Amino acid sequence: MELTGMARTIIARTYLPVEIFFAVGMFYLVMTFVLVQGFRLLEKLLRVDASQGR
Structure with missing residues (x-):
């Protein structure tokens, strides 16, 4: 059962x-914050500079 259903x-x-x-x-707010920060870090790690021409 999902979180809202368990809350009910x-x-x-x-x-x-x-x-x-x-x-x-x-809990949803913390979970979303952690996921957003994780994806920001992943985006920085996988970033391709415009100067590389890709």
Whole structure:
């Protein structure tokens, strides 16, 4: 089950929707930040300069 679905299951048991969705949102934010930074690094490593003519 994906993260939002698991959050809904936890909310059904605990009745704390704001806290659970906040935690899930923060997890998505951190996960996205890490992926973006990783792809930026990969882009720098695989960059081809315009002066090389490729």
